[in-house]
Amino acid sequence: DAGITQSPRHKVTETGTPVTLRCHQTENHRYMYWYRQDPGHGLRLIHYSYGVKDTDKGEVSDGYSVSRSKTEDFLLTLESATSSQTSVYFCAISSDLNTEAFFGQGTRLTVV
Amino acid sequence: AQTVTQSQPEMSVQEAETVTLSCTYDTSESDYYLFWYKQPPSRQMILVIRQEAYKQQNATENRFSVNFQKAAKSFSLKISDSQLGDAAMYFCAYRTSGSRLTFGEGTQLTVNP
Numbered sequence: 001d002a003g004i005t006q007s008p009r010h011k012v013t014e015t016g017t018p019v020t021l022r023c024h025q026t027e028n029h030r031y032m033y034w035y036r037q038d039p040g041h042g043l044r045l046i047h048y049s050y051g052v053k054d055t056d057k058g059e060v061s062d063g064y065s066v067s068r069s070k071t072e073d074f075l076l077t078l079e080s081a082t083s084s085q086t087s088v089y090f091c092a093i094s095s096d097l098n099t100e101a102f103f104g105q106g107t108r109l110t111v112v
Numbered sequence: 113a114q115t116v117t118q119s120q121p122e123m124s125v126q127e128a129e130t131v132t133l134s135c136t137y138d139t140s141e142s143d144y145y146l147f148w149y150k151q152p153p154s155r156q157m158i159l160v161i162r163q164e165a166y167k168q169q170n171a172t173e174n175r176f177s178v179n180f181q182k183a184a185k186s187f188s189l190k191i192s193d194s195q196l197g198d199a200a201m202y203f204c205a206y207r208t209s210g211s212r213l214t215f216g217e218g219t220q221l222t223v224n225p
Contacts, residue, residue, distance in 0.1 A: 042217040050211045103157035
């Protein structure tokens with residue numbers, strides 16, 4: 001298994017609170033991604049990174065921010081959680097454009 | 113923006129039979145990569161097969177093969193001799209030269225014994 005770990009695995013939080021999800025890799029891969037998975041929508045890209053401090057927005061970036069201060073960590077922050085952000089969040093990593101992306105185990109976030 | 117469309121939310125197949133899952137994508141790029149991923153109930157994402165757009169030959173991995181039609185922007189997955197363990201959600205994905213990786217909505221495959 002690729003060395004990629006998401007934390008926490010499960011979280012319940014209240015509306016309006018900030019939440020940070022962490023993705024940690026031990027593979028030294030250049031590319032890192034955050035997705036959310038919802039029924040009927042597949043995996044939708046939130047943000048991605050192509051290097052330290054190099055990030056770009058995906059298709060559903062509103063309400064989310066990311067940071068990558070070192071190669072191994074990619075943080076996803078919900079600035080003020082809303083019920084519409086209840087979802088399963090996946091982190092993925094890859095080394096090159098033509099290689100597969102490896103996925104973390106997912107984080108189930110519930111905003112109440 | 114690049115989009116990936118899977119028009120079949122659900123498919124079913126009899127064990128040992130063949131099934132084809134459809135995927136189309138929209139892009140203005142000439143160089144890109146295509147993937148099929150499988151997600152069983154465990155939620156783990158597993159690569160099934162990949163195709164480089166510059167290669168004309170269709171990729172094959174054991175019972176899994178693709179029909180890549182670049183002009184039509186179509187990338188279907190054929191599963192031969194379907195097995196019970198093939199039951200899962202299948203996602204088509206497209207990756208640009210700029211590293212963005214976009215997924216379709218998924219097709220839920222049921223394999224009937």
